[in-house]
Amino acid sequence: MKTIIKFFLFVCFSIFITSCERENVLFPYAAMNVNKNEFTINESMIINFTGTADQVVIYTGDDMHNYEFRDQSNTGFVVNKGLFTYSYALPGIYKVVCVASTYNDRAVNLKRDTCSFIVKVIDDQTEIEKISCPQVLYDEVFADKLENDEWLMKLPRKVKYGNATPSITLSQKLRFYIQSNLTKIFINEKEFSSTEKYDLSNPLNILVQSNFGTVRPYKLYTLYYPEFVTFKLLNVNGTLVRNEFDYSTFEMQIILPMGTDVSNLIPEFTTYSSTDKVYIENKEQISGVSRVDFTQNITYTLVSSLLEDSNIKVMSTVNIKIIYQ
């Protein structure tokens, strides 16, 4: 019996001793793997914690997360289950610090270990997302993106707004939409200014330089939407009516005497450029030559193209409306 009691006491003592093990805090070991050391802005950095710790915190080194300033309100991120992901908003060289800590049951005897590495973040943004002419009455005229980093700005000659019809000149301010604020733009070798007006009658050579230093050339062409300067039927001048909702659609109103036969007329018209082409359903129309049956609904398509590249073109449509009086 005594032997049993002794054995029982020994077991109890062993359990008691074992249960005190946590009083001796394990020493933490900070170690981590990172997927790479150089990133672009907003690219994910993936860190795997491979050390030993009860708690892991990572200071990413950027604004408000700098380990050196941890006593000045800079904070780190708590890491869950050993995986941490992050990305940087600004380019720079950042010191990433991993703090591994252990502690006992009552959060005393805190022990720490740290490790760190340096990451380089570059901003190599040279992509133009949009180009607009912000002062064409309203910032709503955006250039079309063509191939090979070429852009085409299509402008109306006039816009209708309420009772006014202001003219739009080819001297315009420009607005560039680029993801990074650090990217620089040069127009015809001079740094871009949002307050300067640019002469759009000639193509603009644009250079976009990223913060990292990469330079990318672009070209901006400008064309007006083509429209009739004059349009006559039976020597009666038509009146061009603009559409306040769409700069590429017009209506030509012509007042003719009641009973006029319009089934076989030869209209006379002029356009702003001698190279402008005029079509009805893909058939080219020549002023003073082509015959048209105006008893049908007639829509002219006008095409204006660049002198140096006829593939770059702008189209507009003109519906003919005959009013009998």
Added chain:
Amino acid sequence: MNKILFKILTLSFSLIFLMSCHDFLDKEILGNSTDENFYDTQYKLQAALNASYDVLQMDIFNECEWRFGEACADDVWGGDEGLASQMGQLVNFRFNTSNEWIQNRYMINYKGIHRVNQVIANAHRVKLSVNDYSSYKAIREIVGQAKFLRALYYFNLVKTYGGVPIRPETETVDKFVIPRSPAEEVYAYIEKDLREAAIMLPARYMGTDAGKASEGAAIALLMKVLMYQSTPGVKSDKWEEIVRLGEFFVEGRKMTFGDILKYDASKEDWENLRKRLWFKPRELNTLTDPYETPNTELPALQNAYSLEYKDYYGKNISYCDQFFQVGEFCKGSIFEIVFKESADGSTGDINEGTPIYDNHYSSSPQIWTTADIIQELFANDPRRAFTIGHQQYAPDGDLCQCGPGRYLSLKWYTPLKDRPQYAGDNGKNRRLIRYVEVILMYAEALNECHEGARALEQLNKVKAQANTINNSGVLYTGGGYGLMRDQIWKERRIELCFEWDRFFDLVRQKRAAEIIQTYGSKRANKRGYYFRKGVNELFPIPQSEIDISNGIVQQNPGY
């Protein structure tokens, strides 16, 4: 020896005795509800649907709705914007992937999906006691509402996190980890649910059924889902379909089951579809039962809703009454989260939903707006009068004690006469989809489809209705695409302000970074200034989901 023998016998006997209990203990307990036998009647399926609606009423669902939809955007300030709190980190866009609100929103919407999936997956277990048309219709409507709710929950997820895992309708323990589907697939899944819900549900529920998701709710949400998939300034089939849906909803143009479903006979047999969606099978139809085909017209919605400020019975009410108890299920309301008065407002006895209203209209609101924002938002619009400041009086004479410099929207106010005996809110419903938004979505789609004149007509219908508040004659003017678009967006901001949708609206308009950063640069604490274009339009998948899936669920770019 005898003692040892006795012990051995006793032990053996005990073992035999215990083992003999095996069958008795294993006996099946009769009467237990399991997922195999629970859903056997319409009423039990309805109970499961009620549980799916219940998620919409949960505090945490609504707490997440305003935190993401309103507090992250530029119409409000908040009382918790310090970087030390999870809420502060969220609205400053300085959070990490373990942020509790990011996790809460993910979790609560999946809770809704899990409950709804049980309704949809188990509907086939229902045994009809009578094989008549109305029995099929009753089940069809339950499943249709479930589909609407599933679409709503997934829409919340996809607009917050991008592509998310599409959970199987029947979950199994060996397949808990589901990878993310691309956002396009999630949107397609949502669209399918809404298109099917639209043909399964009546135009509008009335009487004691008011509050259930109807065909109107399904089509309105479908329009919004299509709009979120479209890019302003880029022509697409989605914009064109919103125009067609707008013509149906607003102008009474006819639309068939085949049109809304985009029915393709080569992909699914019509009879199969009818059976799947609980239309009465052809072989069981009696002579008097209707038989729905792809050419069957959808129930018209043109006169089901109205821009006019009229209550459920058609009686005139004021603009703000639309958001009060008197305006529940009013003519301009398409879908509401229903709360019911059941408590006296004393401590510990408050109505469900009361915390929502306390957070937005009380002496210590969580978010509020300011005089500057009001000026920018409303200028001279008559709806400005419904946002009132500290020490100003609500229309019924109640003093607003929200704190100096703070302004609150009366959309979250409980009139004195409606309050419970002691304090708080009367359990009034939260308006989730309003008819005015249908008109504004229709107008925006028209403008995107180069129908500026028609867009202006719809836009001015909304403005003209608001003008009835003070007999103003100010209307929007015609102009190019950009002017029209921005006028529509301006009207959206005014009419739908403080209804918890501003942030997501800015994101889908592709101008969240520009607006929120500008807003942040004006604030002393720079809240919003750190919004990162190309990253923060989507929130991260909660870190815990990445961890438990061992990386199968992938994180969003930039996190």
